[in-house]
Amino acid sequence: MPCIFAFAEARDGEIREVGLEAVTAARQLADGMGGTVCGVALGGAGTTAEAKKLATYGADDIFVGESGALATYSPEGYASVLARFLKARGCDAAVFPASAMGKDLAPRVAARLGVGYASECTAVGVEGGRVVVTRPEYAGKVVARATITGKPAVLSVRGNVFAPRESPGAGRLQPLDVSAEGGGFGAIVREIQAAAGEKPDVAEAPIVVAGGRGLREPENFKLIEDLADALGNAAVGASRAVVDSGWRPHAEQVGQTGKTVSPQLYFAIGISGAVQHLAGMRTAKYIVAINKDPDAPIFKVADFGIVGDLFEIVPRLTEEIRRIRG
């Protein structure tokens, strides 16, 4: 029976949302092939208990490799464990999240197995027994439909596209023997420096509030942060103009040389809408633009726009959202 692997990314013993998205995409492929989903989580202590929930999202088999050596991510260690696993089980496809970890790991796994890899897929399906994907290229200016010919077909799925869907699977939980991975890797994570603030990452948040040069001064980003806080579960994003000016960190940059985001809702505030910016956010479900220039290109892609001075509009918007969210 076909077997679809999903990498259930864990960090600090917790399965991340993007890991559930990978399981959801794998479930879709498994249903197309009449196969099973096998979710795999690697990490330190606590990962096993967390991994049980993969069953809720459609995992038939759950394998957990828990060990001190794998508590922090290692490209070499993780790739070696997963490639061995994929080979031994003869999986037909391997789905990774297109996260920092997933996009580092998946190409290594594919190269180790000598098979093809497609990144940032926005749709997956099965045709004639083969895995067919849709993925944006040229910064979203074109969309490619591609067939992955290798076995397993290795791919990563873009964040926020495959919303975790409850679809109970058998969820047989089994340990994965990772004792052979003792460490001694050539690359070791020494430290993780958390970015200031507790807001979600711009590439993963369901709502992004992005600001541009129209904010005039870095201090005025307080308006953007306040709106994000009022919305809850929203990340702050930025245009390259303000990142280049040093107002905001590059991690917040949206666009061709920043992050590609597909949130449910994207606010572009004081952002003109240059092609390189649009490249990073045009697949958002809803776009709201606030700009004083009625001819700003951002209005061509925005679902809803308000023309006017952001310094008057944004505080009012924040207030209104606070009011309705109580």
Place this chain on the structure above:
Amino acid sequence: MKSIVCIKRVPDTETRIRIAGDGRSIDPAGVKYVLNPYDEFAVEAAVRQKEAAGSGEVTVVSMGGPEAAETLRSALAMGADAAVLLRGDPAAQGLAVAAALAAELRGRDFDLALFGMKAVDDDLQAVGAMVAELLELPSATVVSDFEVSGGTVVAHREIEGGTEVVELKTPCVLTLTKGAYEPRYASLKGIMAAKKKPLEEKTAELGDSGVTTDELSYPPERQPGRIVGRGPDAVPELVRLLREEAKVI
């Protein structure tokens, strides 16, 4: 210190992209090509390492058609010392390219193999990590900044919600993102010097990419927006639309 930087010729990000008659490739007519912006960061990083150390060598390698020689020259003008053109299908992607680059790197002595985080044409974000795996080298991807001392590299890589500090033994692979290495403009002197630097040409040993592009299409046009109104008075209507129509807040 010896560095090798793998660079790709890609359409300028401003260029309008049109699908060719075959429906599965890009029409090159009228397209302006540049050095991939992320690869510029990698070239800049390698040249700065060499300058800081006061010695060393930077070799740039590109797989592509004869036109890629121009891209290699632009990297030589930024301060790289030698170039290698691996002649092969410029449309090849992923594992096919990684195999060709790995074959070239295998025979060479280097401390750092630098890549861009991704090529802005296929947007694959894979070749650097694939080469690392094929050569069994340690790697760090999406690096914004790194330091080298002795045989150790300390790299900062962007991850969700923070920065990962990774320590690597050389030789290793790094893929660069925007960060500490704002690329320089080539000086006239650099451009003149580049013409005299060695550029070796070979045939690329391309592998199989394992992925075939069946069809390219344009993304669905976003329906041009609706202007809800002007000024702060439009806010309540916007909020209503977001709640009741879009149901996103």
